[in-house]
Amino acid sequence: MDYINEKTPPIREDRLGACMAFGGSCCELSRQSKKGCLFQNNRTFSQSQGCQLTLSLAILNTIRDAVIVVHSPIGCGAGLVAQAGFCKGFQKLRDPNAFGLRWINTNLDEIDVINGGEEKLRSAIIYADSEYRPSAIIVMNSCVPALIGDDIDTIIEDLQKQTRARIVPVHCEGFKTKIQATAYDAVYHGILRHLVGAELYEEEDPVLPDEFEELKEKYIISRTVNVLNVSSMSRSDEQELVNLLKALELNVRVLPCYAHPDDFADSYEAALNVSICATHDDYFSEHMKTKYGVPFILKTIPIGIANTSKWLLDIARFFGMEERAEKLIAAEVEELNAALKPYREFLKGKTAFLAGGEIRVITTAELLHSLGMEVLGLRGFHFDRYGEALLDQLIDEIPESERAIINIGTGQPFEQANLLEKLKPDIYIGHPGGNGWANKQGIPVFPLFGQAFNYMGFLGVYEVARRLTRTLKNTSYSRNIVKHARLPYRRDWYSQDPFSYIDQSVAP
Ligand code: SF4
Known part of the structure; x- marks a missing residue:
């Protein structure tokens, strides 16, 4: 793979043939994926869509000693307001002297759409460098400057000669892709081109080799x-x-x-x-x-x-x-299995629905199965060859998984609501941003991830088992909230096929 000399990375639809619409069984998804036609699936109705700028920020706002310049109308990246607190806290866990999140928005308006936004970007970068003296200034390009043709790369190349900070352009315009994970490529593209490599930095005084x-x-x-x-x-x-x-x-x-x-x-x-x-x-x-x-x-x-x-x-x-690793694993697993005994007894036979990034939900399905639970359905944001490899592994190791329902889609809560109404799992394990919908259907929820909790490694298995048990022992919140809140869909939607609006006709 070599896109590094391009100004912008390709989108995932083109690079990986990623699929963003599917409904059926895990077995069927694996079969269709191998045929290579899934990328052609589409929706005849789409409820909402994810933006890659937002996801890019989720990575970039964690970088220490940087200033983020969001080159956009004021609304893009407005979610940063909600992230300032935990960004500062979690940066300080790595470095007590970290500054936390610092960002500037160029606030493009109607006049800039006519006259161009380049001057605003130029002054925002100079301000960021002189006011904060950061190690890096990260410039996020949004839909508007891309559509009106602001040449952010030339501005950055020019300003790099005057600024102390390294300037990193990130081309993460939301309109370009329906696969939100393209954001990861946009971020790494900027990092690889502008932060990685000795040739980018001034040479230090040569030291005699020892x-x-x-x-x-x-x-x-x-x-x-x-x-x-x-x-x-x-x-x-x-x-x-x-x-x-x-x-x-x-x-x-x-x-x-x-x-x-x-x-x-x-x-x-x-x-x-x-x-x-x-x-x-x-x-x-x-x-x-x-x-x-x-x-x-x-x-x-x-x-x-x-x-x-x-x-x-x-x-x-x-x-x-x-x-050596086998011995380490054996010792860890022995200790873990002893600690999991009471939780396995309680969780045995409980059913779950998982939603989130496809790699994470497929591996979490394996974790739940190892605790004695049954996964009735999964929902991933998109699907590509990496998901296929893990799904095949799950089906190989846990054959009953092939019957589980799987839905692929970002931002389609109406499909999920329909599925949950039919499957009625004991617990919904999902992306923190989407858990409220399941809760309003009276289903207890458990976050798929969380920066304050442990999910990974052997310790993560124990923590998930412990917290799942606690959640399922007291479900009064979800039982009560359903009496006072409801989702906005008509009753007759729940009697229809949840995948009515997915066009899978191209995949025979
Ligand atoms: S889709 Fe475009 S306009 Fe909307 S938030 Fe994302 S970058 Fe901004």
């Missing part, structure tokens, strides 16, 4: 892994994974979320890139391999016992430490 120091550095690099985190991970998730890798005596660097811009400069000097989620990281990992020769591991997300074990074994195998 043979011993050089050998020591080479040794450290040969044991260094970049763990590519996601913004939905908690600090305790990170610590659990770092602890597991440190038990194998590996040196761990965690990128990109909550990293400092300088952390990217020599990130290509690592023995291995390790992904937490292929949906998130394939663009970065592939380019680091193409440009710098850094190999990568991208197969699964370390959620649940089976996937955490596979994740760890893959890394250990790369460093020739498989036997």
Whole structure:
């Protein structure tokens, strides 16, 4: 893969043939995916749509010592207001001196649509550099400047000669794609072009080479892994994974979320890139391999016992430490199984519906199954070859999963409401932004992720089991709220096929 010389990355519809509309069984989705036609599925009605600028911000607003310039009308990125508090708190967990979230909006209006917004962008960047003296200024390009033709790359190239901060353009215009995960490529494209690589930084005074120091550095690099985190991970998730890798005596660097811009400069000097989620990281990992020769591991997300074990074994195998990792896993799993006993007794036979990123929901399905639960349905934002590999693995290991219903779509809560009415799961495990809908149907909810909780690694299995048990032991909130709130759909919608508005006719 090599798009790095382009100003903008391709969209996922083109790069991966990603699918954004499907309804049927897991078995059918896997079958259709192998035929390669899923990307042609469409909707005859779409309730709402995700914007890649918003998702890009979820990663970029975590970067320490940066200023975000949102080049747009005032509404784009307005959700940052709600994120300022936790961004500051979680940045400080990594560095007590971190500033937290700082952002500027260029506030484009009707006059700028006629005259162009370039002057506003220019003055916003100069202001950000002189007022805050950050290490990086991240410029988010939105729909309006893209449509009126503001040349943000030329402005940035020009201003880079005058500013102390590194300026990173991110082309994340919402109208370009229906696959919101294109945001990850937009973010990594900007990072790869403007933060990674020694050639971007002024050379320090040459130091006379010390043979011993050089050998020591080479040794450290040969044991260094970049763990590519996601913004939905908690600090305790990170610590659990770092602890597991440190038990194998590996040196761990965690990128990109909550990293400092300088952390990217020599990130290509690592023995291995390790992904937490292929949906998130394939663009970065592939380019680091193409440009710098850094190999990568991208197969699964370390959620649940089976996937955490596979994740760890893959890394250990790369460093020739498989036997050592097997012993570590055996010891962890033995302790975990003893601790899970009372929770397994309570959770056995309980049913669940999962919604969120497809990689995360498929691996969480395996976790729930290992606790004795049954997954009735899943809902992923989109689907591509990385989802297919994990879905096949789930069906292989848990054959009854092939009957579970799966719905692919971003921003279609009416389809989900219909499905939940039919499936009536004991619990809904979903993206925190969408849990309210299920709650209004009287279904207890459990967040699929949360920056304050632990979900990953072996510790994550225990925490999910403990918190799920607590949620299911007292369901009075969901039982009461349904008496006072309702969703806005007519009753007759619930008697129809939930996938009535998905056009799958192109896939025979
Ligand atoms: S879709 Fe375009 S206009 Fe809407 S929030 Fe996203 S970038 Fe802004």
